[in-house]
Amino acid sequence: MTGLAKSWLGAAIATGFVAFASASAFAQQKELVFGFQCDRTGPTATVGVNLCPGYHDYIDLVNSKGGVEGYKIKVEEVDNEYKVPPAIEAHERFMKDGEVLEGLYGTPQTAALNKKLEEDKVLGTSPGFGTAEAADGKRFPYTFPIAASYWSQAGAALEYAKEKLGGLKGKKIAYIFYDNPAGKEPLPILEDIAKSEGFELRTFAVPPPGVEMGAQVTDIAKRFRPDFVVAHLFGRAPSVAIKELKNNGFPLSKVIAFVWGSAEADIIAAGGFGMAEGYNTIQFAGVGKDFPVLKDIEAMYKAAGKSAPKEMDSTVYYNRGVMIAALHVEAVRNAIKAKGGAKPTGEDVKKGMEQVKDFTLGGLVPPLTLTPADHEGGGWCAIYQVKGGKLVKVKDWFQGYRSVIEKQLQANASKS
Amino acid sequence: MFHREAGVFKTTYAADMALYPLPIARWTVAVLALLFVVIAPLFLIDYYLSILNLIFIAVVGALGLNILVGYTGQISLGHGAFMSVGAYTAANLAVRAGLPFWITLPAGGLMAAVIGIVVGMPSLRIKGLYLAIATLAGQLIIEWTINHVPAISGGAQASIPVPRPNFFGLVLNTQGRLYFFLLFFAVLAIVATLNLMRSRIGRAFIAVRDQDIAAEIIGIDIYRYKLLAFAVSSFYAGVCGVLYTYYLGIANYEQFQLNVSIDFLAMIIIGGLGSVLGSIFGAAFITLLPIVLRLALESFGSLFFSDSELANVISGTRLAVFGGLIIFFLIVEPEGLNRLWRNIRSYFRVWPFSY
Secondary structure (H helix, E strand, O other): OOHHHHHHHHHHHHHHHHHHHHOOOOOOOOEEEEEEEEOOOOOOHHHHHHHHHHHHHHHHHHHHOOOEOOEEEEEEEEEOOOOHHHHHHHHHHHHHOOEEEEEOOOHHHHHHHHHHHHHHOOEEEOOOOOOHHHHEOOOOOOEEOOOOOHHHHHHHHHHHHHHHHOOOOOOEEEEEEEOOHHHHOOHHHHHHHHHHHOOEEEEEEEOOOOOOOHHHHHHHHHHHOOOEEEEEOOOOHHHHHHHHHHHOOOOHHHEEEOHHHOOHHHHHHOOOOOOOOOOEEEEOOOOOOOOHHHHHHHHHHHHOOOOOOHHHHOHHHHHHHHHHHHHHHHHHHHHHHHOOOOOOOHHHHHHHHOOOEOOOHHHOOOOOEOOOOEOOOOOOEEEEEEEOOEEEEEEEEEOOOHHHHHHHHHHHHHHO | OOOOOOOOOOOOHHHHHOOOOOHHHHHHHHHHHHHHHHHHHHHOOHHHHHHHHHHHHHHHHHHHHHHHHHHOOOOOOOHHHHHHHHHHHHHHHHHHOOOOHHHHHHHHHHHHHHHHHHHHHHHHOOOOHHHHHHHHHHHHHHHHHHHHOHHHHOOOOOEEEOOOOEEOOEEOOOHHHHHHHHHHHHHHHHHHHHHHHOOHHHHHHHHHHHOHHHHHHOOOOHHHHHHHHHHHHHHHHHHHHHHHHHHHOEEEHHHHOHHHHHHHHHHHHHHOOOOHHHHHHHHHHHHHHHHHHHHHHHHHHOOOOOHHHHHHHHHHHHHHHHHHHHHHHHHHOOOOHHHHHHHHHHHHHHOOOOO
């Protein structure tokens, strides 16, 4: 090959890729790119199809009101199908397009990207995913759970059980969980509280894919006969658990589910609201349609001559999407303000996220206080119960057994 | 690779044993080397390098599975689990013993090979679907073990963060540096497989695949070679798992589940069973197709849908088109992309005088 031909080849390849790359990189000056990963077609598609529209709708609402501090927001969404390689590809793509922050989706994906986010200096939010230890902002500087971790949910579940039972001394608590790392994560918290409060804790593992749990539920309902059941299940499993517990005659008012077993979809799949009367659910975002921001979104659709999307009816996941979007926007707002209107970088947005405080969006977002040390924001949960065909709030935002969780975080912080 | 064989006369043993006997094949390899070693890293931005990196990792794993399934004719649904064995071995050695990658990488491969022999034992008695189920059991047992033994998994989260590989003081922490790291091992795996398959062992594998009783009669110890095939295949899987671990900076239990085994099977079936080039095609196809489809759908879809609607449309359409294209390619050429490529090549070899 001659030198000339070589340089021609190089130039041809270069122009080809530059043209390819620049097609999507025509970002305006006053535009910020948000990377958002989602699962609309994978094993947790039931979550994604309702959560992601919530995210987009809130961003559209912000843009329709002139954007955030004069900047329009452009959301780039990638459906990672709950697989790791597409999540890596998605992150690199967002970086190429100059994202200022990223919404992660999925526990293995969060684990895979933790280090990358730190190296690239872009924050990633992982509400309800990833490890509870990520609440420690010193060890995980660019990972933001921004919602109650499984540890905090375990604390909340037991706090609620204690309130209902009037003390936990000598009581029996069953913990039924999906047998994967996420399912096992709350165990140290539960065991710790069992020791200090003096109740009997027994654990029941449900092997993947979690649709067969007749043995475990019969064991719980007929043999162990607990005073309260804490359920930590995913995907199809929560609906199966509701059905099985009901069939075994166990009162659902003594069952409390973690955040991924607490949506309308789970209750409907179990046989409807009438069937699941009394079922308690932990939530990290407000449930229902009675929030001003949701009215604004409806009004936005109305102004465009469209009816509100059907995803809004699935309020548990939709509202979580709105909450994630709202916190993203809030972090960026703080960052732009701190820079006096200049375009923020990933690091600025991280600092902005660490200043989020007193931002509740009319009750949809819990009273989080994010700090450089606490990326979980305090681990706030609310309890909603199935009552008369809908989810009704029975306990407002609270932090269950916060001291136990803080102790656990400290123990892990000194470990590494 | 438009070969012209005429006028090639081998006069030495060295020429006869060359990996690429034809000058034009050597030229193509040289051009490809130039493209991947010099031009790609010079001109490509990180995003495209990251895609290539994912393909390189997949190539190593696909080659390993192709040795077992394509060349030796033993089916395995446990490839993902062997990857996890390699990944956790390397992660534990790297974190607890502080060993560098050039020790943990072969160690991960060897450990996977040992486990692979154990899981491969049923292949001595059963084949086909029965073996598929036996290896599926292997996959589930390994998954369960990693999930439940904290000594392996490093705690309840079953994930071990590993430091970035350190190459004589150079920390491989950017896509560009990892590109060369992964390219090296992908090329090593390709060359090793090409050579393995034309050696005595490779020919024995092929004989076992084609008819194991006949192979035994002509003097091939089929027990030994079946287990060897499992060992070699698992070694590749283990190395693939280690590369993945170093690439991500973490060994995580959920990255190596059953769907990964199935993805790799899909790669080699689409690429072409029993061919090295097919493994590369398959790995590239399965990795690239969703990305290309999304880019295409985004460009065309924005003409018809608003941005927030588009997200939903893309996901669904992409999945359907992805499945449809796999079926299409397999109908057009059941022997995979490699055969398709060879058909195209032989057409143009005699073009325009096709008769």
